[in-house]
Amino acid sequence: MPSSASREITYREAVREAMVGAMRNDPEVFLMGEDVGVYGGAFGVSRGMVEEFGEDRVVDTPISEAGYVGLCTGAALMGMRPIAELQFSDFITHCMDQLVNQAAKIRYMFGGEGSVPMVVRTPGGAGTGAAAQHSQSLEAWFVHVPGLKVVMPSTPYDAKGLLLSAIDDQNTVLFYEHKLLYNRKEEVPDEPYRVPIGEAxxxxxxxxxxxxxxxxxxxxxxxxxxxxxxxxxxxxxxxxxxxxxxxxxxxxxxxxxxxxxxxxxxxxxxxxxxxxxxxxxxxxxxxxxxxxxxxxxxxxxxxxxxxxxxxxxxxxxxxxxxxxxxxxxxxxxxxxx
Amino acid sequence: MQDNGNRVELLKKMLLSRTFDEKVNDLYAEGKVHGTAHFYVGQESVAIGAIAALREGDVITSTHRGHGHAIAFGLDVDRMAAELLGQATGYCHGKGGSMHIADVRAGMLGANGIVGGSMGIACGAGWAFKHRGQDHAVLCFFGEGAANEGIFHESLNLAAIWKLPVVFLCENNQYGMSMSVKKATAVENISDRATAYGMPGVTVSGAELDEVHDAAAEALERARAGEGPTLLEAITYRYLGHSKSDANLYRTREEIAMWRKRDPIQRFAVKLEEEGLLKEEEWRTLEEQSKRRIEEAFEKAQNQPDPKPESALEDVYA
Incomplete structure (x- = not known):
């Protein structure tokens, strides 16, 4: 677990650290979503990122989930490494076609000649008094779709390591965060590291x-x-x-x-x-x-x-x-x- | 526009596209193909005209009615025929069929079985070009039916606000399956909607290859220059049914006959004759060559081995 060069950070900071690390390392990685820029994301996950990477790589979108998840699908097909943020996982219903019919299936439909290395990050779950359209846990839907990977880290350590693995992955990965986990703290190494996808x-x-x-x-x-x-x-x-x-x-x-x-x-x-x-x-x-x-x-x-x-x-x-x-x-x- | 030799090549491509689809239609009628396909017959001048305006490095996204786009883009009819017959040597190794023919490396980002399904993808390709500082453009084909999908709105808006190098080319073939465009939209032209996104909207006769080509060339130039997207609409018509199950109950024979009289291939051939680029006997030769090429492609495809059944479990994940 944590090496000597580690300190206590929140789950939110761990997610951010993975994105920042990946973006410093690879100019093809970018973050796109609603209010991810100066606002810092609905839950503050991307706070400070636009200041470092600029508006071309930390991209505020109109309220247009199908449009920008579709765009990220196409950019990924062209070899880029998009990270799309959905403010609440409930809004994933807006981009079901892009995820289920396009991103998940492109590789298979094309007989393995192409891939969609995209990450879709989104907070799910209840417990915040946000009621029926901002609290759902819909991740099982995507477990049911061959071609997608679904990760759901519970700790800051896993959040950082799994997100870095997800960004590296050649497939589309749905990355489920949780609103009630964002403030949870833990020792997390400074250095980048990977937690393998698919290991409990x-x-x-x-x-x-x-x-x-x-x-x-x-x-x-x-x-x-x-x-x-x-x-x-x-x-x-x-x-x-x-x-x-x-x-x-x-x-x-x-x-x-x-x-x-x-x-x-x-x-x-x-x-x-x-x-x-x-x-x-x-x-x-x-x-x-x-x-x-x-x-x-x-x-x-x-x-x-x-x-x-x-x-x-x-x-x-x-x-x-x-x-x-x-x-x-x-x-x-x-x-x- | 194009040089003279190239103009005859364009005629050959239109013929190849038509012959390909007519052959596939026959094979379906004979029950020799398992699955379905959508035919491009009558619309050839749109794909061949617009794609002739592309440059090296540009990419296209296609639709469920995509054979013509693929042929225009230069895909190999042998591998297309093999894919239609579900063979391992097809573009998708038998996993995609007609609706998913793609050659991503070459820049053909795929036919798409979902109406409007490739519009977001086209924006993403445009995003990649812009982000990488490449002056390439994306030609995004879609039908007038897709213009009433939500993704049309979102894609055009995103492309417009970010000035993405995308040309949205609406092939208005008058019907979304059986739904007439006149019943499906209250605007006269699909291109009228461009104003709502702050981009130019242009409608051309899809039957005139040169008109399509010139409008596409201008829009592509605009895209490459960083001036953003264009909504281009080509008025066209599909002669055959929506797919093999179509009994044409929603339109009249007279209507189909009227459009057939304005056939884009015939018109272009006559034009080439007038320009002195083609003689009548050459035209027959071209037709025969095209038929032979397509017969040969399907014969080869029929002699390929089926993919191994267990290959169905591969290629889900990279």
Missing amino acids: RVSREGEDVTIATAGLMHHYALEAADALSGKGVEAEVVDLRTLSPMDHGSIARSVEKTGRLVVVEEDVKTAGWGAEVISRIVEGESFYALDRAPARVAAADVPIPYNRSLETYIRPTPEKVVDAVQSLLDARVGVYA
């Missing part, structure tokens, strides 16, 4: 249950694991970090050790990416290591409500994770025990 990380070891999770939910899982430890339950927490391609091997190894699996995801439960995590386990050899049916902690199948208590009621919380693990452990032992 065991962030806490335990023998009793595997909690597979990503993004902000990773921190809820860790909080829950601490609380469970006080009750004599040691949870192993697997931070997926990348949702597509998903590191099924790491999840399987943990499940084979603990025999129990709980997925904690912020998106709505129905057809969420957690369903994929569990399906891969139960259709593979690791099924026989399970001594309980796996469980999911996810958002209720409703739009995100505005009122704080309503919002909390439908979202996953550390307490709900604790409850889910305890009910799982209390459940009748399965036939394979």
Whole structure:
């Protein structure tokens, strides 16, 4: 982890540091989005960047998500390295054609003769009282699209390392940030480094249950694991970090050790990416290591409500994770025990 | 405009494009092609005229009706035929078919199965040229149907505010599948919309290769000079149905016959005869040459091996 030359910075600063580093290193990298210039981005991620790189490389766009994500797709096809920022991940609906029909498929449709090395950065998730059109977790949609990669770092260290990997990647990468992670601090090396896309990380070891999770939910899982430890339950927490391609091997190894699996995801439960995590386990050899049916902690199948208590009621919380693990452990032992 | 030898070459390209599509149409009718295609027959002068105004290093984006664009840009009909037949030797190794023929390295950034789908991509190519300080231009083909898509608005606006070197060439062939342009838009010309973006809008007769060429050349010059995009509209007509499933229920035979009388290839041939560049017997030879070339391309393609089934799992990621 952190080398000697490191200091504590926020997740926001880590994302910025990756962009700044990549842009200093390669004139073909540019950032484009709404209010990313002097305003510094809706969440302040690009603050100060236009002063260093100028308006030609830190580009304020009109409110025109399809237009500029389409433009970035074309620039990437020409070999540039665009980073498009969407202010809220909900606005991704505006550019679905550009992402799903164009960027994701160009390489395949052209028989491998071309690629779209673009990064689309966007904050997802709820918990901010922003209601139904500014709080969604839609990342599972893109996990469902071959040709796209989807990453969702939970820590400043991973945010910097994964963003640098995403910018290097020859494919289109959706980079999910979280509004409630931007101020989270951690020791991060000064130097550039890469966290490989597609590798999960065991962030806490335990023998009793595997909690597979990503993004902000990773921190809820860790909080829950601490609380469970006080009750004599040691949870192993697997931070997926990348949702597509998903590191099924790491999840399987943990499940084979603990025999129990709980997925904690912020998106709505129905057809969420957690369903994929569990399906891969139960259709593979690791099924026989399970001594309980796996469980999911996810958002209720409703739009995100505005009122704080309503919002909390439908979202996953550390307490709900604790409850889910305890009910799982209390459940009748399965036939394979 | 173009030198005389080149003018005969343009006629040959139009013939090649027409013969290619007529052949594909026949193969569909005979049930020999699996899939679908959209035919460019009747519109050849637009692609061949406009693309003749490009320079080395310029790029194009195409549409679902893109065979003519590809041939005009100089793509190899052997590899196009192979792609239509789904062969490994095709431009997309059998993964794209008619609607995705591309040669990115050469600057043909792809046909596109989504109406308006390549307009954002065209802006991106223009962005890359501008950012790299290259004086190349992008020629973006789209149909009048795409002019009612949101991406049309966003792309033209972005190209205009950033003065991107893009020429938006609307091939107004009168119908978006069955929807008449007269019912689909309340403005007289698609090019009238240019005013709304602060760029020049020009409408030309798409049946006149020279008109298309000259308007495209001027717009491309403007683009290369850093003066920004142009919305160019060529009035044209597709003789054949939208795709192979079209029974032409939304238009009359008389209407089709009327447009066929103004055939762009015939007009250009007559013009070349008047200019003393072509004799009647030469015209027949050109037609025969074109037919032979296309027959040869499809014969070769038919004798290629199918791609390996497991190749379907490759090329998803780089």
